[in-house]
Amino acid sequence: MAAKNSGTIPVKNIYFQRILDEIDVGIHAIDQNGKTIIYNRKMSEIEGMHIGDVLNKNLLDVFSFNQNEDSTLLDVLQKGHAIKNVKQTYFNIRGKEITTINNTFPIIEEGKIIGAIEIARDITKLEKLIRENMNKKGNTRYTFDSIIGKSKQIQEVIEASKRVTRTSSSVLIVGETGTGKELFAQSIHNGSNRSGKPFISQNCAALPDSLIEGLLFGTKKGAFTGAIERPGLFEQAEGGTLLLDELNSLNPALQAKLLRVLQEKTVRRIGDTKDREIDVRIIATINEDPFEAIAQGRIRKDLYYRLSVVSLFIPPLRERKEDIPELVQYFIDKYNQLFGMNVKGIDDEVLNIFHHYDWPGNIRELEHIIEGAMNLIDQEDLISYIHLPIHFRNKTQLKKEADIFSQSNHLISQKGKNIKPLDQYLKEVETYYLTKIMKHYQFNITKAAEALGMSRQNLQYRLKKYNINKK
Known part of the structure; x- marks a missing residue:
């Protein structure tokens, strides 16, 4: 055994730390003063924080909570009773939103509460999917009258967008996050002769590649374990418009399949050998400079030129x-x-x-x-x-x-x-x-x-x- 004060980590502590870092749930413990004393690697990943930025710091110096909502750890520390399966949304010191399902327990010694420990499962991505992955079929609320602004910059884009309604050409809408790209996409759909047909919006960043492929192109029963006969979004948008939001988040392999659909005007479900004809207008959006995205490999050059028959650039609010x-x-x-x-x-x-x-x-x-x-x-x-x-x-x-x-x-x-x-x-x-x-x-x-x-x-x-x- 190592001599005292030698700097060597005791064997028990090495095992304890290894267990903490290998388990696939977040572990966060605080002492009676609200200071973090245990914080494992998984919790660091969930909350997007370096372990050194949290350990030995007061919880409220590192994390913030919505108004009228308290920390489950501090609540347990104060009241002394366990809280199980509670969803909590809060923010790290950098403003990142985190959502977890927590089981939180008081640590009691000789009848006195000396701390609290929390076991957390990350559902941040799931919450984001629930909010963002909402397919809109025939539920387009926005028209060009919905677009607010008399500035020259926004009026020029509105006039260009109105001209686009006369055709069925693909459209690429470029703009920073929050500029209203989907508002323009819906307005184009509602102003065209496709307005009576479906408008379907899919955020390409909202789902992993394994799910987005089946969602876009559809699946054939038996193509893989659990696969059912299901049309993809291209087929569901037949006669209408399909909005592919944040296209630059799709991986190159899926972009190649998308290019084939655009060129051939046919789609093949996963696991199928049959090509199905489609009549769908494609509107795509990206939230960065397209040429930078091409240079960085986030958009295939051939797909960009195929989609950008018409390109609309939405000005940011600062302009x-x-x-x-x-x-x-x-x-x-x-x-x-x-x-x-x-x-x-x-x-x-x-x-x-x-x-x-x-x-x-x-x-x-x-x-x-x-x-x-x-x-x-x-x-x-x-x-x-x-x-x-x-x-x-x-x-x-x-x-x-x-x-x-x-x-x-x-x-x-x-x-x-x-x-x-x-x-x-x-x-x-x-x-x-x-x-x-x-x-x-x-x-x-x-x-x-x-x-x-x-x-x-x-x-x-x-x-x-x-x-x-x-x-």
Whole structure:
């Protein structure tokens, strides 16, 4: 046995760590203070975190939870009873959404709760499939009248798209995530003579290759174990339009089969020897520069030229910011109707923030911001800065807080000395902001937590951590 303090890992610990790293479920344990003491390799993969970024850190410093939703680990630690088969959605420190099914148990020694352990199964991808893999047959809601914006950039694309409705040529729609590519695809379908036939949308990134092939081309009974006689999406969209979303996620082998279908206008089910004629218009979308995708091998060059008979480039929101006020009002009206509210608009401060923000998530991000704000608004007529979701405020407030600290000599002295370490600066920013919010809500934990988009548990921890209290 190794001598004490030799640096050698004890044999029992080696076996224990090997078992933890080899089992195919996530294991996460915390001590009585909420600090992580066990975190295995599978949990690291599920949550997209390095083990060193989680071990010996307080849980709430690394992960965040939706408002009114607590951590199952901390809930068990506080209440002392097990929680089994509970679904939980939360976010890592980088904003990645994680969904797991958890079994969580208290660790009790001599009648005292000394920690909690969680066994987690990852269902993040399954949740994504449920949300995204929704085939739309004859359920196209959007027309060209649904597209909002008077800017020159968006109007040019609308006019080009309207001309495309006269033919059945393939269309390639290029645009960043959240720019509204499917809205244009549905509008083209509804404006064409195929509008009375099916419109089917398939996200090519939503399923693994083994499933997407059968889904697209269909299967013959007995082609493989469990295979049934089933038409694929090409056959189901007969006479109508098939939208292949995120085409650049398909592997090259499937792209070659897709090219054959486009050229021959026939499809062969997996395991079959019979070719079936099809009459389907193909609209494909990609979320990156097509020539870069070709250079990087994500799209076959021959498939690109076959699909891009017509190419439409949807501008990102940062290139059409003059459309923001109209888009904002549209989303406010939409959620007024859904929520039974009567919000009039946004104040000048919020509009200024929106105009100076780059909108990496484009129109989809703008809609989510408005929806989130309207969940936090009380009786006010206008959405103000305090109503914006916390993650968005975090992105936009650093400059504002930096200006405050600069003016009060908290950040840098007049001679440019005494620059503070980043951790200290961020602590001061968070302390300042939390103090400001708590005073605004007169130290009402429930209302402040709701406004900040965090659980009461999370807020109470941070108030205690930074010694913020009502004086």
